[in-house]
Amino acid sequence: MTPMDDAPRPGDTSEVPEADRLSLPEPFFSLEARVAQVGIFVIMFAAALYIARDFAMPVTFAFLLALVLSPIVRRMRRIGIPEVLSAAALVVLFLATLGTMVWFLADPVQRWIADAPQFAAEFRDKLTLFRGPVDQVLEASKRIEESATAGVPAPQRVVVEQGGFISEAVVGVPLIFAKIALCVVLLFFLLASGDMFYEKLVKVLPTLSDKKRGVRIAREIEREISHYLLTVTVINAGLGVALGLAMWAVGLPNPFLWGLVGGLLNFLPYVGAFLSAALVAAVSFVSFNTVGEILLAPGVYYLVNAFEGQVITPALVGRRLEMNPVAVFVAVAFWGWIWGIAGAIMAVPLLVIVKTVADYIDGYAALGEFLTARTTEEKD
Template identity: 50%
Template structure:
């Protein structure tokens, strides 16, 4: 008798997971993105035009705003001592006016002498650099040949030469405009300092939600604290730089060392470009002032040494990592603002960058802007290696 067959054992089923196949779709630029980019570009161009054509009003306003941010802690400290804001603001503005008057009066003599001697200095520089010009004589020859090929020697062609006004006349015509801007700046500064926290209070009342009010208060306080700390620190560093430049140039016998020290103090507010301008000016005057070319090279060498010490040691060590800025962003900002507003624009470019960076700390949508304006970020591995 046959035994019944046992049912065959079922093999365990294996589940094989297949990775989904992704098909890369072509990227289609939407019309909304193009429209948004176009609107932003048009807005930037219109804003640049408005900044350029309205500079007579905007320059005093921006200078007054930056100075008010710098001097507001002083007004607030005097208020704790019982001195009203209007009185302290008046005292501060009168002190600034006295400093400007004394500085302008003490430096007017050397500056006017420089303006008068500018043609003579230029002629002497050309005479002392004749051997250097000889190295590049072929450039003049090529230029003459190009003029001849372009018909520059044709007697029938009438040449019109526009004579530009001299340095003395240009400076004299620009003095009333400078005085007007200084007066308007100090007048606006007086009202900004006397108003105290009025602008902050109005801003808090206008904002709709409680979170927006708190954020606005934090942003305004951080801007005031960080910008005033930055400007005070940079001012101290710049004064020390001017003193070292003045003493160094005095030691080697450079004429008007006080004027060079003051000029170096103000030029140091312009990152990178200010030092280059100061070195070029000192080198040009040193060539005229000293008998030998080797002695003349000492003056720009002294300025270069002090500028290197300031830019590579003092400023990074004292300013700190929090407000250390991206060098590319600084150069771009200085170039753009100098193109728009001249020297004043170059001076206020970095404080504006500091304000934007402080705002980016509190606004999530501006985090990318804050990272771009910041210095190079170190990775945790690099920090570990430095610690080791």
């Protein structure tokens, strides 16, 4: 048995043993100086992430994927497959999965873009009953404005022409492919390097006990994060299938498109479920006529999402990695502000990394406690 084998398993609710924690030296600065240092660091770190987003975003995503796939590479090495071959196979599988998703989405997305004007017109027509009072208020406001500006020459308007969608796409596509290439190449090297990080860690730490403890902690952090990310990915894939079947059962147009959208958006905690349910509600509003039919699709969509969030995810992810909802929401908002939709998707995995590292380092246990959801005893 190696020092890594006796680490606690993911989902274990027991406290991290004191012997498994890394001790950091006590700070010799005052509390005010430490708070100021942290504040300055956070501001500079956020600015650097925003400025370097085209580089930092694919690099971060590659490291997250490597955390998920590294245990697979290690298992394949145990049966005699070299890291380079297993890394190449996993990268090809990742690209094939990404290409399949793009191929599956291309046709329905193109059709929805083509039908968008008609969809918007039908949506406006169905809102006619609710627009009457609003139109009257807008008309009255327009008349008041015209009477107030009577006799005053209208200012000359300056129109600044902007590039169209095609020109923006032509400029943006090379950058997107460059990000994907950077992510894929870095992912390959991370997977092909095998246990190089652990070997370097053993060389850096001074004593034998520190070497054993450091390797044990690093392996446990990798195990927990890999368990979380892989489990959530499988859950969201299953959720997409369940949502697609549910929307097919209620007769919603393009049901499996909305299932795929729901599975992808579920990587965004809270916000993703709301956005996908709102899209389904809008499509249902246009597609059906009676109130019962209109409410059925979003109602079923919400029930499936609620069952996944309240039952499936807590049961499979484990109580140990349940996160504070406030911390999750702030993390999603922050990373979404810094990196857009990709940052919002990576927010929770990054928060799990911070929480897991804090659990194993003395002096940061309080941070890990704040990031953890309330236990049953605390609720009582």
